[in-house]
Amino acid sequence: MTHTLTETALRSVRLFTLAILALCAALFAPAAQAKEPVLDIQVITSDKGITAWLVEDHSIPVISFQFAFQGAGAALDPENKQGLAQMASNTMDEGAGDLKAQDFQRELRNLVISLGFTASRDHFAGSLKTLSKNKERAFELLKLAVNEPRFDKDPVERMSKANQSRIRSSLSDPDWIAARLMNDVAFAGHPYALNSGGTLSTLNAITPADLKAFHKARLGRNNVMVAVSGDITPEEVRIRLDELFGDLPEASLTPPADLTVQNSGKTFVYERDMPQTLIEIMQPGIDTHDPDYHAAQVMNFILGSSGFGSRLTTEIREKRGLTYGIYSTFYNLDHLFGFTVSTSTKNENVPEMLSLIQKEFQTMLSDNVSKKELEDAKSYLIGSLPLSLTSTDKIAGLLLSLQLNGRLANYLELRENAIESVSVKDVRRVAERILTPENFTTVLVGKPEGLDNATPIKKIPNAE
Amino acid sequence: MTRLQMLSFFCVLALGALTLSAAPLPAPAQAQSAAQTAEQSTQTPETGAEENSKESGEKVFNAQTTKLANGLQIVVVSNHRAPVVTHMVWYKVGAADEIPGKSGIAHFMEHLMFKGSEVIGGDDLKPGEFSEIIRALGGQDNAFTAQDYTAYFQSISKDHLERVMRMEAGRMRHMTLPPDEVLSERQVILEERRQRTDNDPRGRFAEQMEAAAFPNNPYGTPVIGWLHEMEQLTREDAATFHKRWYAPNNAILVVSGDVEAQDVFTLADKIYGSIPARDVPERHRPRSPVFNSLTSVTLEDPSIREPVVQTLYRAPSLRQDPETSYALEVLAEIMGGGPTSRLYRMLVIEKKIATGAGMTYKNPAWDDSEIWISATPTPGQTLGVLETAIKEELRKVVEHGITQIELDDAKTRMQDEAIYARDSLTGPAMVIGSYLASGASLDDVEHWPDRIRQVTIKQVREAAKRYLNPDEPGPHPPVTGYLLPKIDQMQEDGK
Numbered sequence A: 001m002t003h004t005l006t007e008t009a010l011r012s013v014r015l016f017t018l019a020i021l022a023l024c025a026a027l028f029a030p031a032a033q034a035k036e037p038v039l040d041i042q043v044i045t046s047d048k049g050i051t052a053w054l055v056e057d058h059s060i061p062v063i064s065f066q067f068a069f070q071g072a073g074a075a076l077d078p079e080n081k082q083g084l085a086q087m088a089s090n091t092m093d094e095g096a097g098d099l100k101a102q103d104f105q106r107e108l109r110n111l112v113i114s115l116g117f118t119a120s121r122d123h124f125a126g127s128l129k130t131l132s133k134n135k136e137r138a139f140e141l142l143k144l145a146v147n148e149p150r151f152d153k154d155p156v157e158r159m160s161k162a163n164q165s166r167i168r169s170s171l172s173d174p175d176w177i178a179a180r181l182m183n184d185v186a187f188a189g190h191p192y193a194l195n196s197g198g199t200l201s202t203l204n205a206i207t208p209a210d211l212k213a214f215h216k217a218r219l220g221r222n223n224v225m226v227a228v229s230g231d232i233t234p235e236e237v238r239i240r241l242d243e244l245f246g247d248l249p250e251a252s253l254t255p256p257a258d259l260t261v262q263n264s265g266k267t268f269v270y271e272r273d274m275p276q277t278l279i280e281i282m283q284p285g286i287d288t289h290d291p292d293y294h295a296a297q298v299m300n301f302i303l304g305s306s307g308f309g310s311r312l313t314t315e316i317r318e319k320r321g322l323t324y325g326i327y328s329t330f331y332n333l334d335h336l337f338g339f340t341v342s343t344s345t346k347n348e349n350v351p352e353m354l355s356l357i358q359k360e361f362q363t364m365l366s367d368n369v370s371k372k373e374l375e376d377a378k379s380y381l382i383g384s385l386p387l388s389l390t391s392t393d394k395i396a397g398l399l400l401s402l403q404l405n406g407r408l409a410n411y412l413e414l415r416e417n418a419i420e421s422v423s424v425k426d427v428r429r430v431a432e433r434i435l436t437p438e439n440f441t442t443v444l445v446g447k448p449e450g451l452d453n454a455t456p457i458k459k460i461p462n463a464e
Numbered sequence B: 001m002t003r004l005q006m007l008s009f010f011c012v013l014a015l016g017a018l019t020l021s022a023a024p025l026p027a028p029a030q031a032q033s034a035a036q037t038a039e040q041s042t043q044t045p046e047t048g049a050e051e052n053s054k055e056s057g058e059k060v061f062n063a064q065t066t067k068l069a070n071g072l073q074i075v076v077v078s079n080h081r082a083p084v085v086t087h088m089v090w091y092k093v094g095a096a097d098e099i100p101g102k103s104g105i106a107h108f109m110e111h112l113m114f115k116g117s118e119v120i121g122g123d124d125l126k127p128g129e130f131s132e133i134i135r136a137l138g139g140q141d142n143a144f145t146a147q148d149y150t151a152y153f154q155s156i157s158k159d160h161l162e163r164v165m166r167m168e169a170g171r172m173r174h175m176t177l178p179p180d181e182v183l184s185e186r187q188v189i190l191e192e193r194r195q196r197t198d199n200d201p202r203g204r205f206a207e208q209m210e211a212a213a214f215p216n217n218p219y220g221t222p223v224i225g226w227l228h229e230m231e232q233l234t235r236e237d238a239a240t241f242h243k244r245w246y247a248p249n250n251a252i253l254v255v256s257g258d259v260e261a262q263d264v265f266t267l268a269d270k271i272y273g274s275i276p277a278r279d280v281p282e283r284h285r286p287r288s289p290v291f292n293s294l295t296s297v298t299l300e301d302p303s304i305r306e307p308v309v310q311t312l313y314r315a316p317s318l319r320q321d322p323e324t325s326y327a328l329e330v331l332a333e334i335m336g337g338g339p340t341s342r343l344y345r346m347l348v349i350e351k352k353i354a355t356g357a358g359m360t361y362k363n364p365a366w367d368d369s370e371i372w373i374s375a376t377p378t379p380g381q382t383l384g385v386l387e388t389a390i391k392e393e394l395r396k397v398v399e400h401g402i403t404q405i406e407l408d409d410a411k412t413r414m415q416d417e418a419i420y421a422r423d424s425l426t427g428p429a430m431v432i433g434s435y436l437a438s439g440a441s442l443d444d445v446e447h448w449p450d451r452i453r454q455v456t457i458k459q460v461r462e463a464a465k466r467y468l469n470p471d472e473p474g475p476h477p478p479v480t481g482y483l484l485p486k487i488d489q490m491q492e493d494g495k
Helices: A006-016 A018-023 A084-091 A101-110 A132-147 A153-170 A174-186 A200-205 A208-218 A234-245 A293-305 A311-318 A347-366 A371-383 A385-389 A392-404 A411-420 A424-434 B105-112 B129-136 B158-173 B179-198 B201-213 B235-245 B261-274 B322-336 B342-350 B383-400 B404-421 B427-437 B442-446 B448-453 B457-467 B489-494
Strands: A042-045 A051-056 A062-069 A114-119 A124-131 A224-230 A267-271 A276-284 A326-333 A336-346 A441-446 B064-067 B073-078 B084-091 B117-119 B122-125 B140-145 B150-157 B251-257 B295-301 B308-315 B354-361 B369-377 B479-485
Touching (some): A042 A234, A051 A234, A062 A132, A062 A392, A084 A114, A084 A124, A084 A208, A101 A132, A114 A132, A124 A132, A124 A392, A124 B404, A153 A200, A153 A208, A153 B342, A153 B354, A174 A276, A174 A441, A224 A392, A276 A347, A293 A326, A293 A347, A293 A371, A293 A411, A293 A424, A311 A347, A336 A347, A336 B179, A347 A424, A347 A441, A371 A385, A371 A424, A371 B129, A385 A392, A385 B150, B064 B261, B073 B261, B073 B427, B084 B158, B084 B427, B105 B140, B105 B150, B105 B179, B105 B235, B117 B158, B122 B158, B129 B140, B129 B158, B150 B158, B150 B427, B158 B251, B201 B295, B201 B308, B201 B479, B251 B261, B251 B427, B308 B457, B322 B342, B322 B354, B322 B369, B322 B383, B322 B404, B322 B448, B342 B354, B342 B369, B342 B383, B369 B383, B383 B457, B383 B479, B404 B427, B404 B448, B404 B457, B427 B442
Parallel strands (some): A051 A224, A267 A441, B073 B251, B295 B479
Antiparallel strands (some): A062 A124, A062 A224, A114 A124, A276 A336, A276 A441, A326 A336, B064 B073, B084 B150, B084 B251, B117 B122, B140 B150, B308 B369, B308 B479
C-alpha cells in the first residue's frame, strides 16, 4: 500500500533528486585515470547469474536492499487495466505464503522492517530496509513477497479503493492535474500517456487473477537488478540473491517504442478558479548516453536546475518576484528524453512569465555562458556528490539508478572527469542542439489572463 | 504517504514548517580568511550528561554540547560516513512570537536573510550571494520557519565548515537588506502563499481548523501569515524583528557529520564568539480562553471530489507535561501508526467504511501540542458515519485503555526506530534543533528511547481520558472539520 502519487512524480523528481538525476548521465569521456574511487562498489554475481552492486558499511547496523525489474513498469499495462503495475506494488506486501495481509504487515511493523514495492512507468521496484538483528526474518518475508504473493481478494479491493480515493483527492490538486495533462499531451499516442496510477474505472477492472498474471509475466530472474548497502558481506549477498530471485522464471517483455515530445508549439489550458496558474513546459531533451550529456547537465545547472543562482531563478524570482519557485529538469524515461520547466505565478502574470522563460532559453542559445558560471556549475556538480552518500538508503538508491541507466561500476569517477572537461564551447553547442524555445509543449492550470492561442482542456483524461 | 509511517520523533518537520525554496542548492567564491579576534571563552564540553540512574539505555546520537560565553549553545553529532557536514543555526523564534498584526514576519525575515549580510572576517555578501557561494563550494543550503523556530542550514564538504560559519555568523550579526530587494521578496512570499494555501482547498481547510482550535493563541495564525497582513510588511518590520530575536544567546548551533566536537567548539568560539549577547524578550504567548461549546469547520469547494473528516485536539507538549507527552506518543503509535494500527484496522479493514484513517501527535512544541485524527470515507459513506466510528474507538481506549501486548510491541518498534535515526547526516541535526528550540533538552532527545520504555498502561489510559475523551472535552474542546464537495446548485435543482 505504498500510495505513490504517480502523476506528481514529474514535479517531485525535479524537486528532490536533482543530484541523482545529474548522475544518471552518460559518458564518452577519456578513460578514467587511477583515482581514488568515490564509492567502493563491489559487483557480485550469484551462482544462478544474478548480479548485485554492493557498498559494504558496518558502521551502522542497518541494511538497505533495493532492486528493480527492468522494463516491468506501468508502460506495459493495457489501456483498460491502467494502474496494474501500481496495484501489484500495493498488494505484493499484503500477504504472502501462509501469511495473510494483517499478519504480514504486523510482522513488518513489529520488527521495524520497511518492505515495499513501487511501480514507475519503466520499472517495477522493491526495497527492504532492516536492522541487522532482524535480517533473517526480513529476508524471509521479502522472499515470500517476491515469490509467493497471495493477492487475496480483500486486500486487493482495499488497495483498489485506496487508489481510487487517491485519484479523487488528486483531482483537487493542481500539481497533480498539471502533471496528468502534461503526460497526456506530451506523450500522446504512446503508453507513457496513460495514467500509471490507474483511473477510477480501470482500477475496478483489475482482479487478483490479473495481478497473478502480472507477477508471472513481468518479474524474472533475468531482468532484476540489485543494489545493496550497509551491514552485510558480499558472501551473504551472493547467497541472498539466489534465495530471493533464483526461482523466478525468465521474463520476456516487449518494450514500448521510442518517443519524442508531442504537441510541440502548443499551449493547453485547464481552467480552474484559483489565484495562481501552474505552468509546465516540456521539450525534447538529450539521450543519457549522448557524448554531450554532461555538457547538457552543466548547461541546465546554469539555466535552471540549481534554484538560487540559476538564470531562471535570478531573473524571475529574485529580480521580479514573479514566483516562489522555477526549475528546469531533464526528464528521462527509458524511451523518452525530455526537458521540462515548472513554475507558477499569479494569473495576470502568465504571459510575462512565459516570455521570460523563452527569453532565457534564447539567451542560452545565442550567447556563451560566463567562465564563472561554468566553473561554479562544474564545482557544484562534482563537489556535491558526497551529499548523496550520507545514508544507507541513499547509497543503495544511487547504485540502483546507475544500473538502471546502464552505467559502469566506475561511472562516478568517469563522470567527474567528463564534467571537468566541459568547456564554454561545449555548453553553447549543446544548448544549440537541444533548446527549442519556439516549440514548447505547454500546460497551464489555473485562470491565466491574456492568452489567446491556448487550447482549452475541459476534462482531465484518464482519471475517471 | 510512504508506507512506514515514521514516528513523531523523526518527523518533527512534518507539520507547519515552510522552506525558503522547494529545492535547495546554492554559489561564487571569494576568499576570505582574516583573523578575527574573538573573545576566547574557555569551555569544557558537557556531554549532556545524565545522572539519572533510571536512564539505562544508550544515547540516540551521542551528541556533545557546550555553551559559549555569549550564550550560544552548540551541539555536535559526529558521523564519519562521508566527508561532509551539516551546519545549522536554530533561532528560538518563530511565527508564534510575532507581534499581532505582523503575521508572516518571521518567515519573511527568513527569506530576507539571503538578501545581503555581513561575513565575520570577510566582505559583505550581496543579495543572493550567500546561496551562490555555498553552491559553488559544492554545498546545498536552505532555511525554514515554523511556529516555534527558524532555522538555516548548509550541507557541504567538511573542508568548508569554517567559511560557512563565517557567513552564517555574519548574518546573525547584521543583515544589510537593500530596500528594493524587500519589495520583490514580498512578492515572492505572496506567491508562496498562493501556491501553498490559496490554490489548494486542503491548504485553506487546515488553516481554518488551526484558527478555530487556537483562539487568542498565536498557533491559530498560519506561519506564512494572513494575506492582508503580509502585503503590508516592511523593511522596518524585518529589521526590528532581527534586532529583537537574532542574538547568539537566543540560538543553537548544531553541526553533524565528519567532525570532532572539540574542533567545532574551538572554531565556533573564534567565529560566533565575536558576536555580543543581547537582551532577548521572553516568549509571550497569549493563552486561549476556556470554551465549552464544540466548534466545527466546514469547507465546501467545487474542486473537492474526496471528502475528509478531521479532528484536531489540543494536548500537552513535551515542555509542558513530559509524562503525558510520552504517553501520547505511544498512544498515537497504537491508534494511528500505519496499517496495523487500531483506527486503520477498524475503519478500513474491518468495517470497510474508510479508505484511509490515521492519528498523529505533533511533537515538540513550545505551547500546546496537537493531535490530528483523520479519515476518508469509502464511496457512499458519510463523514458522520466515520466520525461515529472514530469516537467509538476513542471511547474504547478511554474506558479500557490498551493491552500489555500493544504497549510492549509499540515500545519495541519505537526503540528500534531510534537506531534508524542515526542513519542520516541532516536528520539528527533536525531532531536536536527542533527539540531544543521548542524548550526541550538534549537529554530529552538522547534518552528518548528510555523515556518511551518507562511509559505505563495507566499513563496511556490517563492521557487518553484527559485529552481524547469524546464525551468530556476539556477546556479547549476539539475542532472537527468537514471538507466536502460543493454540489453544483443547478445540478441539484435539476434532480
